[in-house]
Amino acid sequence: MAYVTANGVRLYYEERGSGTPILCLHGAGSSAVFWEDAAEKLSELGRVITYDRRGSWRSDRPEPYEITSVQEHGDDARELLRELYAEPAILIGRSYGGTVGLDLALRHPDSVLALALLEAGPMGLSPEYDKWFTSIGATLERAVAERGVDVVGEVVLREVFGAWEELPEAWRDIFTANSPALLAEVRGGERTDNAQLGELRMPTLVVTAEDSPEPIRRGSEALARALPQARKTHVGGGHAIDPAGPEVLVFVEEVLAATVRA
Numbered sequence: 001m002a003y004v005t006a007n008g009v010r011l012y013y014e015e016r017g018s019g020t021p022i023l024c025l026h027g028a029g030s031s032a033v034f035w036e037d038a039a040e041k042l043s044e045l046g047r048v049i050t051y052d053r054r055g056s057w058r059s060d061r062p063e064p065y066e067i068t069s070v071q072e073h074g075d076d077a078r079e080l081l082r083e084l085y086a087e088p089a090i091l092i093g094r095s096y097g098g099t100v101g102l103d104l105a106l107r108h109p110d111s112v113l114a115l116a117l118l119e120a121g122p123m124g125l126s127p128e129y130d131k132w133f134t135s136i137g138a139t140l141e142r143a144v145a146e147r148g149v150d151v152v153g154e155v156v157l158r159e160v161f162g163a164w165e166e167l168p169e170a171w172r173d174i175f176t177a178n179s180p181a182l183l184a185e186v187r188g189g190e191r192t193d194n195a196q197l198g199e200l201r202m203p204t205l206v207v208t209a210e211d212s213p214e215p216i217r218r219g220s221e222a223l224a225r226a227l228p229q230a231r232k233t234h235v236g237g238g239h240a241i242d243p244a245g246p247e248v249l250v251f252v253e254e255v256l257a258a259t260v261r262a
Contacts, residue, residue: 001058006079007072012058013051013080017043020113020256021086023077024050024243025097029153029175029182031057038244042092045252049086053097055181057174065180069188070096070122074104078111088113090255092243095119095216096190102223103192105202114203114255116248118241119212121219122192125226129219137186144183152179156186160213160239197226203258204230205251212239 003010014032016039024035024042032039032050042048052059054068054076077100081087090113093101098120105112123130136159143155153175154164164172175182206224208217216239224232233247242248 004080004083006083007054007076009054009062009076010060011051011054011076011080013049013084014039015084016040016048017045018047020046020259021081021084021089022046022048022252023081023086023089023091023101024048025077025091025093025101026050026053026056027095027097028185029056029156029178030094030097031174031178033057033174034171034240035243038242041244041249042252045249045256046090047086049080049084049089051080053100053181055184056178061181065184067187068181068184070099070103070190070192071107072188073100074107077101077104078108081111087111090114090116090252092116092248092252093118093120094241094243095121095239096185099190099192105200106193106196109202112202113259114205114251116205116207116243116251117220117223118207118243118248119209119216119220119239120206120223121190121216122194122223123190124194126215126219126222128215129222132213132215133186133190140183140186149183150176150179152183153177156182160216194226197223198228200227201229203251203255205248206230206232207241207245207247208232208234209238209241210234210236
């Protein structure tokens with residue numbers, strides 16, 4: 001087990017492969033555990049770094065930890081890359097993790113070689129997504145008041161994937177343990193500097209999914225429109241888009257090939 005202290009918090013991480021760094025950013029309430037299969041595939045292309053974001057599963061959770069921000073997680077990711085001598089890196093982010101990667105790219109472009117954003121949804125671009133996110137926040141606060149904070153992971157998974165009991169027990173354990181971190185992320189909102197989106201020039205892939213809840217899909221589509229230089233693609237399935245799906249692998253291979261030519 002490997003840990004590094006970044007931005008004042010101890011983060012659990014794993015490395016696979018060698019070559020150009022590829023940093024994987026998991027979604028809210030999740031963990032690098034769910035990226036293991038994808039990391040194995042990606043490691044055939046480069047040096048893959050997966051980690052549990054602050055407050056999640058094997059990484060430390062500050063006390064108190066009632067609210068956080070995309071920017072705080074972006075600072076964590078940048079310090080992690082610096083501690084591992086892994087700049088610049090290709091960033092692959094799912095959902096909230098994608099917004100973290102986007103924010104890092106906007107504020108510190110020298111740390112980022114390219115971006116693959118799997119239904120990232122920064123607030124302020126889609127009224128449908130913003131309304132949904134706000135509604136989720138209110139639902140969580142009511143659930144916490146009635147049943148306690150440990151229910152947050154269950155409530156969110158029922159909302160996003162329409163499932164809970166059907167999921168493997170190990171998955172439910174992780175999302176339950178990560179409930180305080182998930183609540184802190186929802187309380188902080190999913191915000192970045194949208195005014196700079198049109199200026200982003202690094203290679204960027206935006207992926208939306210056919211069977212995601214409509215507000216989430218709308219948020220990702222709005223992000224794609226705000227990034228005029230980005231490549232957009234639409235895949236089947238739900239919100240848990242494969243970080244090593246064919247579209248992502250082709251994108252990473254093209255970025256690496258362009259880097260070699262340069």
